Every structure is written in C-alpha cells, then in structure tokens.
Amino acid sequence: MKMKSMNISAxxxxxxxxxxLIFITLFIASALINKNFLKPQNLMNILKQISVVTxxxxxxxxxxxxxxxxxxxxxxxxxxxxxxxxxxxxxxNVFLAVTVGILVGMVVGWTNGFLxxxxxIEAFIATLAMxxxxxxxxxxxxxxxxxxxVEKIRWLGQGYIGIIPVPVVLMLLCVVIVFVLMRYTKIGxxxxxxxxxxxxxxxxxxxxxxxxxxxxxxxxxMVGIAGVLLMSRMxxxxxxxxxxxxxxxITAVIVGGxxxxxxxxxxxxxxxxxxIVGMINNILNxxxxxxQYQLIVKxxxxxxxxxxxxxxKSGRVMxxxxxxxxxxxxxxx
Amino acid sequence: xxxxxxxxxxxxxxxxxxxxxxxxxxxxxxxGSVHALIGENGAGKSTLMKILxxxxxxxxxxxxxxxxxxxFNNEKExxxxxxAIVPQEINPISELTIAENVxxxxxxxxxxxxxxxxxxxxxxxxxxxxxxxxxxxxxxxxADLSVAQKQMVEIIKAISRNAKLIxxxxxxxxxxxxxxxxxFYQINRLREDDISIIFISHKLDxxxxxxxxATVLRDGQYxxxxxxxxxxxxxxxxxxxxxxxxxxFPKLSKPQGEEVLRVEHLESAGKFHDINFTLKKGEILxxxxxxxxxxxxxxxxxxxxxxxxxxxxxxxxxxxxIGHPKDAIHQGIAMVTEDRAVYxxxxxxxxxxxxxxxxCDRFAPYQWIRRKxxxxxxxxxxxxxxxxxxxxxxxxxxxxGGNQQKVVLAKWLIRDIKVLILDEPTRGIDVGAxxxxxxxxxxxxxxxxxxxxxxxxxxEVLSMSHRIKVLTNGSFVGDLDQNEATQDxxxxxxVEGRNVQ
Numbered sequence: 001m002k003m004k005s006m007n008i009s010a011x012x013x014x015x016x017x018x019x020x021l022i023f024i025t026l027f028i029a030s031a032l033i034n035k036n037f038l039k040p041q042n043l044m045n046i047l048k049q050i051s052v053v054t055x056x057x058x059x060x061x062x063x064x065x066x067x068x069x070x071x072x073x074x075x076x077x078x079x080x081x082x083x084x085x086x087x088x089x090x091x092x093n094v095f096l097a098v099t100v101g102i103l104v105g106m107v108v109g110w111t112n113g114f115l116x117x118x119x120x121i122e123a124f125i126a127t128l129a130m131x132x133x134x135x136x137x138x139x140x141x142x143x144x145x146x147x148x149x150v151e152k153i154r155w156l157g158q159g160y161i162g163i164i165p166v167p168v169v170l171m172l173l174c175v176v177i178v179f180v181l182m183r184y185t186k187i188g189x190x191x192x193x194x195x196x197x198x199x200x201x202x203x204x205x206x207x208x209x210x211x212x213x214x215x216x217x218x219x220x221x222m223v224g225i226a227g228v229l230l231m232s233r234m235x236x237x238x239x240x241x242x243x244x245x246x247x248x249x250i251t252a253v254i255v256g257g258x259x260x261x262x263x264x265x266x267x268x269x270x271x272x273x274x275x276i277v278g279m280i281n282n283i284l285n286x287x288x289x290x291x292q293y294q295l296i297v298k299x300x301x302x303x304x305x306x307x308x309x310x311x312x313k314s315g316r317v318m319x320x321x322x323x324x325x326x327x328x329x330x331x332x333x
Numbered sequence: 334x335x336x337x338x339x340x341x342x343x344x345x346x347x348x349x350x351x352x353x354x355x356x357x358x359x360x361x362x363x364x365g366s367v368h369a370l371i372g373e374n375g376a377g378k379s380t381l382m383k384i385l386x387x388x389x390x391x392x393x394x395x396x397x398x399x400x401x402x403x404x405f406n407n408e409k410e411x412x413x414x415x416x417a418i419v420p421q422e423i424n425p426i427s428e429l430t431i432a433e434n435v436x437x438x439x440x441x442x443x444x445x446x447x448x449x450x451x452x453x454x455x456x457x458x459x460x461x462x463x464x465x466x467x468x469x470x471x472x473x474x475x476a477d478l479s480v481a482q483k484q485m486v487e488i489i490k491a492i493s494r495n496a497k498l499i500x501x502x503x504x505x506x507x508x509x510x511x512x513x514x515x516x517f518y519q520i521n522r523l524r525e526d527d528i529s530i531i532f533i534s535h536k537l538d539x540x541x542x543x544x545x546x547a548t549v550l551r552d553g554q555y556x557x558x559x560x561x562x563x564x565x566x567x568x569x570x571x572x573x574x575x576x577x578x579x580x581x582f583p584k585l586s587k588p589q590g591e592e593v594l595r596v597e598h599l600e601s602a603g604k605f606h607d608i609n610f611t612l613k614k615g616e617i618l619x620x621x622x623x624x625x626x627x628x629x630x631x632x633x634x635x636x637x638x639x640x641x642x643x644x645x646x647x648x649x650x651x652x653x654x655i656g657h658p659k660d661a662i663h664q665g666i667a668m669v670t671e672d673r674a675v676y677x678x679x680x681x682x683x684x685x686x687x688x689x690x691x692x693c694d695r696f697a698p699y700q701w702i703r704r705k706x707x708x709x710x711x712x713x714x715x716x717x718x719x720x721x722x723x724x725x726x727x728x729x730x731x732x733x734g735g736n737q738q739k740v741v742l743a744k745w746l747i748r749d750i751k752v753l754i755l756d757e758p759t760r761g762i763d764v765g766a767x768x769x770x771x772x773x774x775x776x777x778x779x780x781x782x783x784x785x786x787x788x789x790x791x792x793e794v795l796s797m798s799h800r801i802k803v804l805t806n807g808s809f810v811g812d813l814d815q816n817e818a819t820q821d822x823x824x825x826x827x828v829e830g831r832n833v834q
Binding site (some may be wrong): 184185188204263 | 543636638639657658659661663668669672675676677678679680681682686687689690691695700701702704744
C-alpha cells in the first residue's frame with residue numbers, strides 16, 4: 001500500500017512538473033557528456049536554431065488544444081517567406097515585405113478554418129489538401145529557384161538585441177502572446193473548452209465556427225512570422241526549405257505535454273518541448289552522431305512522450321464516457 | 334456458505350488513495366433470485382460490482398461463488414466462471430451484426446483453425462434469440478437496433494457464455510415504459526431458468542416490481558438487506574439517505590399572470606408538428622410523453638440546438654428568431670440538456686471555467702477575462718446551490734452527477750434568465766440531490782422564472798408542474814392541470830392520442 005501511494009505521488013509530481021524535470025535532467029546530462037555544450041555561444045545557438053519551428057509550434061499549440069491541427073504549416077511558412085522575399089526584392093520596403101508574409105500566413109490559416117467549419121471537413125484532411133495547394137503555389141511563384149536579394153532584412157534573422165539574437169526575441173515574444181491569449185482571454189477559455197467538449201461550448205451560446213476560424217488565423221499569423229524569419233535567416237526565399245516543419249512543431253507540442261485529444265496543454269510546455277528537441281539534436285551533433293541517427297532518436301522521443309501522456313492520464317478521473325448512440329445534429333450557423 | 338446462495342461476499346474492503354470506497358461490506362444473492370443493489374451515487378455499488386466481475390483485483394475480504402472461494406485476476410476469469418455484467422452504457426460495435434457481437438473474441442472455428450464458422454455462429458445466436466422470443470434476425474447490424482434491443486443482445490451474450498449470475502447496471506435508464514416491461518418479462522424468464530440477477534437501479538418502483546430482495550449501501554458501508562415483500566419505499570429511501578425523507582417534492586407557489594413565452598404552430602419535419610403553448614411567469618409547464626414522443630426535440634429547437642421548419646416563438650409578446658443557442662441565451666432562454674456530459678459541461682475544465690463559458694459577455698467584454706469576478710460569482714452561486722467540490726478549480730468531470738448538474742444550473746442562474754428549460758434534470762442523480770434540485774426549481778418559479786420541465790419519471794412531472802402537456806408522436810394530445818394529473822390520466826391521454834392519430 002505504501003509503495004502504491006508513493007507511486008501515485010510520483011505521478012502527480014510528474015503531471016505538474018514532468019516536462020520541466022525531463023528538461024533539467026537532459027540539460028545536466030548533456031553538460032556532463034560534452035564540455036562544449038554549456039558554452040553560452042552553443043546555448044544561444046540552440047535557441048536560434050529552434051526559433052522558426054517554435055513559432056510555428058505556438059500556433060499548433062492553440063490548434064491542438066482545441067482539437068484541431070494544421071499540416072500545411074510548414075509549406076505555408078515556405079510560401080510566406082518566398083512571397084515576402086518577392087515583395088522585398090520588387091519594392092525594397094521591409095515593412096511591406098513583413099506585412100505580406102504575415103498576411104499570407106493568416107489568409108491560408110483562415111482558409112483552413114473556413115474549409116473545416118463551412119464544409120465540416122476534418123482538420124487533418126483539409127490542411128493536408130491545403131499543404132499540396134500551398135506547395136504548388138510556391139513552386140509556381142518561384143519556378144523552383146531561390147529568390148535572392150533580401151539583404152535589407154538581414155537584421156531580423158541575424159541581428160542581436162544586446163546579446164540575444166533577434167530570432168530568439170521574436171520566438172519568446174510569440175510564446176508570451178500565445179501564453180497570454182490562452183490564459184487570460186476569452187479566446188483562450190474557448191480554445192480549451194472546445195478541445196474539451198465542443199458540443200457543450202455550442203450549447204453555451206458560443207459561436208464555435210467563428211472561434212475556430214479565429215484560432216486558425218492566429219496560428220496562421222504565427223506561421224507567417226516564422227516564414228519571414230526563415231527567409232531572413234536563409235538570406236533568400238527558399239522554395240524547398242520548410243517542408244516538414246509542421247511535424248517538428250507538432251513534435252514540440254506533444255513532447256511539451258499537450259494532449260492530442262484536445263483540451264489540455266500549455267504553450268510554455270511547447271517551448272520546453274521544443275528546447276528539449278533542440279538540445280537533443282545539439283548534443284548529438286556535438287557527439288558527431290549523423291542526422292540519420294538523430295531521426296531515430298527523435299522518433300523514440302515522440303513515442304516516449306505520448307506513452308508518458310497516456311500513462312499519467314490513466315490515473316486521472318475521467319469524464320463519464322459519452323455515448324454517441326444518437327447522432328447529434330447541431331444546428332449552427 | 335449457505336447452499337441457497339449463488340454468491341456470498343464477506344467483509345469486502347476496498348481502498349483507493351485517500352478514500353475508503355468499501356468498508357467491510359457483506360452481500361449475498363440467492364440462487365435464481367433478482368436482487369436489487371441500491372444506494373446513492375458514490376455509495377459503492379459500482380465498486381462492489383467491479384470487484385465481483387473481476388475489474389478490480391485488489392481488495393480485502395472473500396467471495397464465494399457457487400460454493401467455491403474465488404479471486405478473479407481479470408474480467409475474463411469472472412466471465413468464464415459465469416458472472417456477466419450488462420453495463421449501463423452499452424458500446425457494441427455498430428457495424429457488426431448481432432451474431433458477430435455476441436461471439437466476439439470467441440468465434441466458433443471450423444475444423445481448419447483460424448477460419449470462422451459463420452454458419453454455426455449465426456445459428457447459435459438465432460437459437461438464443463428465439464429462446465427469449467426476440468423476433469429479429471441475428472444477421473441484423475447492431476447499428477439498426479434500438480437501445481433496448483442492444484441491451485437484449487448483451488443479455489444474450491451473457492446467456493451464451495452460460496452465465497449463472499448477471500449484473501445489470503441501471504438497465505432501464507434509457508428504456509421507454511414498454512421496453513422496460515419487456516425487459517422485466519425477460520428477467521422473469523431468466524429467473525425461471527435459475528439464473529440469478531443483480532439489479533442496480535435508482536428507480537425504486539422498478540425494484541418493487543421485479544426484485545425479490547434488496548441490499549442497501551451507503552457511503553461504502555453495508556446498511557442492510559431484506560426481502561422486498563417485507564419493506565416499503567420510504568424505508569428503503571431512509572436506508573439509502575440515512576435520514577427520513579418525507580416530502581421529496583416541495584409545494585409549488587401560484588404562477589403570476591403575465592405571459593412570458595408563446596409558441597405557435599412550431600414544426601420540424603419528421604420530428605414534431607403544430608406545437609402551441611404558452612408559459613406564464615412563475616409557471617412550471619411539464620411535458621409528459623414516452624421517449625421518442627418529440628419532447629426533447631421541441632425544447633432543443635426552442636433553445637436553438639436543432640432547427641425548425643415552421644412556426645413562431647414569442648417572448649413577452651415579441652416574436653424572436655432563434656437559429657443558434659446564442660440567440661436563445663441572448664433572449665434569456667436557457668436550457669439544461671438531457672445529456673449533461675455531452676451538452677452540459679466540459680469535464681476536463683474547472684468549475685470556474687464552466688461557469689464563465691456562457692457568461693463571457695459579462696466576464697470578458699473586451700477579451701480579457703476578469704478572473705476575480707468569475708471567482709466571486711462562482712463562489713456565490715456554488716455556495717448557494719451547495720455544490721460539493723474540493724474547490725472551485727476542481728474539474729467538473731470529477732464531481733458526482735448531482736454536483737455536475739448543479740454546476741450546469743449555476744452557469745445559467747448567474748444570468749438574467751426568463752425561461753429555463755429542464756430536460757431530465759435529475760437523471761442519474763441520487764435522492765438527496767434530487768430533492769435539492771426540486772426545491773431549487775420551486776424557488777426559481779416562485780421568484781418569477783418560467784420553467785419547462787421534461788422527465789421520463791412521471792411522478793416528477795406530475796408533482797413538479799402546474800400544468801402538463803401530454804405528447805404523442807410529435808404533437809400535443811392533451812392538457813392536464815396539476816390537480817387532475819395522475820399517472821393513469823397521462824397514460825390514458827397518450828393511448829387516446831395514439832388512437833386518434
């Protein structure tokens with residue numbers, strides 16, 4: 001009996017601080033394994049490297065918590081970067097270029113939301129379709145070659161504010177924005193509630209469709225910011241970089257403790273999840289482990305995170321299972 | 334061990350972290366009898382049944398089944414020894430046939446192992462069904478069956494495994510009166526075949542109809558057992574609640590004159606038609622009718638959850654258009670839905686969040702949620718309604734049914750509501766909480782709120798309504814005033830209505 005209660009309190013501690021404990025453990029382990037790891041330069045590098053994916057992951061956190069997902073995020077990021085580069089090259093106006101990049105992300109996000117709410121398509125399917133559309137548009141627009149001549153925007157991807165790289169500042173800013181949104185606003189309340197039980201949110205008089213489109217638009221804006229940042233870091237609009245970023249972002253979200261079934265998760269978890277992935281990649285690099293092996297480690301990591309998620313949840317008192325014997329037709333305009 | 338008994342549980346104690354779920358409980362069931370296991374929510378009925386059916390492995394005490402001491406390591410062992418459970422919520426695989434569901438996991442095989450003997454499976458299932466006098470085909474898909482029929486399949490599954498003891502967990506909670514009668518007929522047949530049944534129910538009238546004996550649990554403790562013939566409803570209720578419950582229904586005060594809601598020629602193709610009624614301030618209007626008579630559908634469309642194909646709704650004399658619950662809420666119409674886990678609350682969010690959810694117009698006029706105001710309002714209303722929870726940050730999903738329902742009511746009651754629609758407000762709620770909810774409804778009406786009340790439990794509608802509308806097949810077939818409303822009068826109207834149609 002005593003063992004049992006100790007076990008349970010361990011699970012409770014994990015539920016509360018779990019991801020943070022893993023982070024600390026990995027950090028200490030990495031520092032012990034390789035002395036170069038702790039150098040400020042290296043640590044800053046990790047943060048810089050994860051910045052683009054983390055910003056996308058901020059948006060994905062909002063979506064996954066509300067029971068949605070965006071598979072088109074990576075390639076939308078590419079498109080936003082390329083269009084932004086195109087605008088910069090033709091007008092020379094940095095502000096306009098950044099605005100266009102963010103707007104592209106928002107428009108694609110809103111369209112995803114529109115498809116899902118208007119035609120009741122699963123988010124998985126709708127954004128899978130959008131992924132192909134966006135990829136095609138990027139190829140058509142760029143002709144498959146990089147758009148060069150974007151030196152004017154160098155500061156965004158490569159500059160520093162004090163000792164901190166601009167991308168890291170941008171990343172933290174996005175995390176803070178989503179943190180505040182999820183914790184202190186109506187949108188945040190609705191996001192969690194929709195992921196928890198959509199029907200009851202509709203029956204509470206909330207326009208769930210509009211909320212979903214809004215969440216998709218906000219997530220899209222994040223993707224747009226990530227796109228402009230990526231372009232600035234690459235110093236060109238690259239039509240072939242960005243594919244697969246959505247999966248890296250989703251990895252960070254899941255490792256960060258957000259439940260795939262919706263209703264549970266935080267953006268701080270996502271940030272730590274992303275740092276954990278970045279740290280593992282970094283230490284493997286420092287140890288000269290090839291990228292092929294890194295992929296395997298990443299896969300194991302995702303599986304491990306999900307197993308932990310399931311294990312720690314099974315002890316929780318869950319809501320009485322809802323029987324869906326009668327199909328509920330909800331009339332929502 | 335008494336040879337008359339099929340099963341004896343002695344001194345069963347079950348601990349969960351921090352909770353003593355069962356404390357030295359005794360329970361015995363006679364061979365070939367129907368034994369009621371009753372108690373309020375949280376009394377330990379399900380825990381005891383989970384131990385008996387092998388779902389919980391760790392416990393103190395011993396179980397003797399068919400003369401042998403047993404300790405199951407899993408549910409399959411219990412099934413193999415002859416203890417089957419028919420759960421409250423049946424989750425069959427809808428796309429498979431009856432026969433496929435009955436034999437799932439133990440398909441009869443052909444001589445060549447690995448290949449299913451479909452013919453034998455179908456024939457055997459059909460035989461069991463014919464034995465119970467069920468007039469449908471074993472090849473039918475589960476999806477095409479009614480809840481009652483699915484339940485019968487579950488019972489067939491138990492018989493086909495040679496079950497000697499069948500546990501039925503609130504089997505009538507989703508059945509109509511006629512279906513319940515049919516179930517009781519089947520239970521009687523099983524009893525004749527010497528199969529013992531443990532019957533868990535909240536409905537005491539059913540216990541008195543079908544059971545031979547009853548055992549009462551309260552707060553994890555064994556309170557007592559007795560033959561049904563030697564007890565009465567009041568005794569059982571006081572055993573369950575631990576105090577005497579006299580008038581469970583409060584007195585209603587007179588409705589005030591003003592009309593609040595008027596519905597004219599409301600219609601939804603295929604569901605209901607030509608629905609007309611008015612509702613006064615402070616009045617409770619009951620809808621009585623069998624399940625499927627359209628009572629839920631009517632109020633769902635008044636609240637905007639379903640759409641209408643015709644008719645009009647007037648609130649205080651003004652015609653209003655409702656296309657979404659938000660329109661109804663905006664006008665001051667709120668609804669406590671039949672299925673609270675689906676439409677009532679978000680189980681994995683806190684009480685505070687659930688109360689804030691429909692009230693963001695008040696708590697978050699500019700996106701920013703005023704947490705302090707939410708906390709204050711939650712504390713006030715939940716204290717008033719006596720919601721029992723560790724604190725207001727507890728997940729609603731972790732509360733008992735009665736407390737969940739109080740949270741659902743609380744989220745509406747902090748608004749300025751003119752019309753409150755209650756669809757099965759006390760389903761699955763224990764007696765104590767029921768009484769509190771009845772009192773609350775009476776108080777709300779006394780303070781001028783207009784209420785529509787729907788319930789499958791006729792005594793509830795009869796005692797808690799000023800006026801009753803009787804429904805059959807989607808239209809009103811009669812009106813009854815509280816003083817002329819009896820169970821017989823309602824049933825008579827229903828039958829008459831059917832004949833007219």
